[in-house]
Amino acid sequence: MKRHLISAADLTRDDAVLILDTAEEMARVADRPIKKLPTLRGRTICNLFFEDSTRTRISFEAAEKRLSADVINFAAKGSSVSKGESLKDTAQTLEAMGVDAVVIRHGASGAPYRLATSGWIDAPVINAGDGTHEHPTQALLDAFTMRRRLVGHDAGIGKGLDGLRITIVGDVLHSRVARSNVHLLHTLGAQVTLVAPPTLIPVGAEPWPCEVSYDLDEVLPKSDAVMMLRVQRERMNAAFFPTEREYSRRYGLDAERMAKMPEHAIVMHPGPMVRGMEITAEVADSDRCTVVEQVANGVSARMAVLYLLLGGSEPAVTTTSTPRTEESK
Amino acid sequence: MSKILIRGAKVLGGEPQDVLIDGETIDRVGTGIEAGDATVVEAEGQILLPGLVDLHTHLREPGREDSETVLTGTRAAASGGYTAVFAMANTFPVADTAGVVEQVWRLGKEHGYCDVQPIGAVTVGLEGKQLAELGAMHDSAANVKVFSDDGKCVDDAQIMRRALEYVKAFGGVVAQHAQEPRLTEGAQMNEGVVSAELGLGGWPAVAEESIIARDVLLAEHVGSRVHICHLSTAGSVEIVRWAKSRGIDVTAEVTPHHLLLTDELVRTYNPVYKVNPPLRTERDVMALREALADGTIDIVATDHAPHPHEDKDCEWAAAAMGMVGLETALSVVQHTMVDTGLLDWAGVADRMSFRPAHIGRLDGHGRPVSAGEPANLTLLDPAYRGVVNPADFASRSRNTPYEGLELPGRVTHTFLRGRATVLDGTLA
Numbered sequence: 001m002k003r004h005l006i007s008a009a010d011l012t013r014d015d016a017v018l019i020l021d022t023a024e025e026m027a028r029v030a031d032r033p034i035k036k037l038p039t040l041r042g043r044t045i046c047n048l049f050f051e052d053s054t055r056t057r058i059s060f061e062a063a064e065k066r067l068s069a070d071v072i073n074f075a076a077k078g079s080s081v082s083k084g085e086s087l088k089d090t091a092q093t094l095e096a097m098g099v100d101a102v103v104i105r106h107g108a109s110g111a112p113y114r115l116a117t118s119g120w121i122d123a124p125v126i127n128a129g130d131g132t133h134e135h136p137t138q139a140l141l142d143a144f145t146m147r148r149r150l151v152g153h154d155a156g157i158g159k160g161l162d163g164l165r166i167t168i169v170g171d172v173l174h175s176r177v178a179r180s181n182v183h184l185l186h187t188l189g190a191q192v193t194l195v196a197p198p199t200l201i202p203v204g205a206e207p208w209p210c211e212v213s214y215d216l217d218e219v220l221p222k223s224d225a226v227m228m229l230r231v232q233r234e235r236m237n238a239a240f241f242p243t244e245r246e247y248s249r250r251y252g253l254d255a256e257r258m259a260k261m262p263e264h265a266i267v268m269h270p271g272p273m274v275r276g277m278e279i280t281a282e283v284a285d286s287d288r289c290t291v292v293e294q295v296a297n298g299v300s301a302r303m304a305v306l307y308l309l310l311g312g313s314e315p316a317v318t319t320t321s322t323p324r325t326e327e328s329k
Numbered sequence: 330m331s332k333i334l335i336r337g338a339k340v341l342g343g344e345p346q347d348v349l350i351d352g353e354t355i356d357r358v359g360t361g362i363e364a365g366d367a368t369v370v371e372a373e374g375q376i377l378l379p380g381l382v383d384l385h386t387h388l389r390e391p392g393r394e395d396s397e398t399v400l401t402g403t404r405a406a407a408s409g410g411y412t413a414v415f416a417m418a419n420t421f422p423v424a425d426t427a428g429v430v431e432q433v434w435r436l437g438k439e440h441g442y443c444d445v446q447p448i449g450a451v452t453v454g455l456e457g458k459q460l461a462e463l464g465a466m467h468d469s470a471a472n473v474k475v476f477s478d479d480g481k482c483v484d485d486a487q488i489m490r491r492a493l494e495y496v497k498a499f500g501g502v503v504a505q506h507a508q509e510p511r512l513t514e515g516a517q518m519n520e521g522v523v524s525a526e527l528g529l530g531g532w533p534a535v536a537e538e539s540i541i542a543r544d545v546l547l548a549e550h551v552g553s554r555v556h557i558c559h560l561s562t563a564g565s566v567e568i569v570r571w572a573k574s575r576g577i578d579v580t581a582e583v584t585p586h587h588l589l590l591t592d593e594l595v596r597t598y599n600p601v602y603k604v605n606p607p608l609r610t611e612r613d614v615m616a617l618r619e620a621l622a623d624g625t626i627d628i629v630a631t632d633h634a635p636h637p638h639e640d641k642d643c644e645w646a647a648a649a650m651g652m653v654g655l656e657t658a659l660s661v662v663q664h665t666m667v668d669t670g671l672l673d674w675a676g677v678a679d680r681m682s683f684r685p686a687h688i689g690r691l692d693g694h695g696r697p698v699s700a701g702e703p704a705n706l707t708l709l710d711p712a713y714r715g716v717v718n719p720a721d722f723a724s725r726s727r728n729t730p731y732e733g734l735e736l737p738g739r740v741t742h743t744f745l746r747g748r749a750t751v752l753d754g755t756l757a
Binding site for chain 1: 521523524529643647
């Protein structure tokens, strides 16, 4: 059976908890003098990046190398892709070179799904962010960070995020991070609230397993974690909001707003942060902000996913929902 | 001249009758007609319809002969029971001059599978800025009466107004691709629950509905005819219904795929389902079926849009929009409209032959099945059930959303002015 990680929505609670528990094990490797496991020795993993993302690519590369995999990095810029080669041809070229797994980042929503289901290749596919669709390993590292901070390292083993209230703030419309987090956090038992101007909440989001609010100040006192999303300045020119200042006043997180949060509550950000717009420097540098931990946890979470998909004995990830597993003709 | 006797066919779904074709015309319709020296086609249990007319076909020639040519496209049309197709103007070069429309028209005549009536572009290069030489295209051998920038919307209200007014001089009609361009920037699929989940750019229903509302009001103001291409939403149906009740001279078409498929299929990310306007919701599909049944939507048009394999065998965002449809249209209409009891076969003849020919003012097509009329006829076996196999298509492209689906009905014979273009289910 082929196994892929395309969408956080495909993960069952058991899958997700197993990944987080495994990530806890992997995190211990980072504390050793030699940060390496032999698990994926002899396996070749390709990081297929059609879209620039140095942070995510380096995080995957670190995870792969700590598991002793051989790593091929493929960046579309300056490659045959920029000369018009298709995703299909690129993937088949890599497969012919004996790649055991493909980590794909692509600007088009659904590209990893196509890669996994179109019969172009046999290797497992891991979605490292596709268009405005999903970024499941980001959601896993976010959940891992929340569990560590809000439930506890060892106390969290085997547990989800039951009862935690998580607020996600900003450009939900264009955010694959938000989509993946809504699904995964709900699966893990948390209550999710999205906060954004109505222009940045997708039409059709009503069935999502979360609340929607337009008022950040009202939600903050009831939040155990507040996840700030990056807001691109060009959205302003597309009339999603009037000015940067107005956005900051209504949806930015500064020290005054942070003071409304419960004392134990944390501030998260997938990075890179635009200081001053969605988050002030004061908040970003506070000890309640987990941005740096998230980066470290990203390596552990990705090691867990790679280990379970490629080397683990237990099936970590299933693609259960029917339309998603259907092989296309 | 050759004679053909079609024996025992249900004419427009009615009682079995014999139809004798003599040369290019129908000689007699009745019962117990003697065969004499005529070739006999036994048609017991089959439905005889006037030859189908498609007001919306993309033949791709000139310019994209790798997708389709006038020859392959008209062979596909004949296979699907069509005796006339209107060829859309978005070719390379664009059909915005008398020269290009005459070329397309002439190729149709030469190949002989189906009459090809070119549609002229409304504006030069489909760019929406300057009116094309509409009069010259009308005066050409192709005698163009339908004008459309299909693929693009004539979104400038003033240009649309002038086009509507101008074509009145020669009984023309402007066929609008209703798509507000700003509301559909980056649009990949219907905007709604599925697009929100998949993270694909939304094509909101209001982008279609707002243009239709504007254009029916413009048509009313200047007293012109307007035709709405591939209407796809429940809201559009309401606007057209209102406009007709007000006496505005508006007609509308629906595609077979919008009568059957919904945006839930996009969950597969398979670009075979990528089409413009996009597949909508179940509610829209049901509203479209009702509107076709009650006549609010006048006709079925295929929007046959062939694309080569490589333009669909890729990631969703990179894929071309469109589906082939000529060879499956009648089956889909039987499945969605006839077998559901919404429309009888006379209704199918009306929506797929009489009315499209009338909207396009196409002489010799969409005529009654009676003596003295041109022998443009389609014979269909409604009891047939078969799985769609694109390998069997006459179209050069295979981008059908129905692959592997069981659909009813099969065209057994098509006659173009008395000559069989399809004989016993095979292209003649």
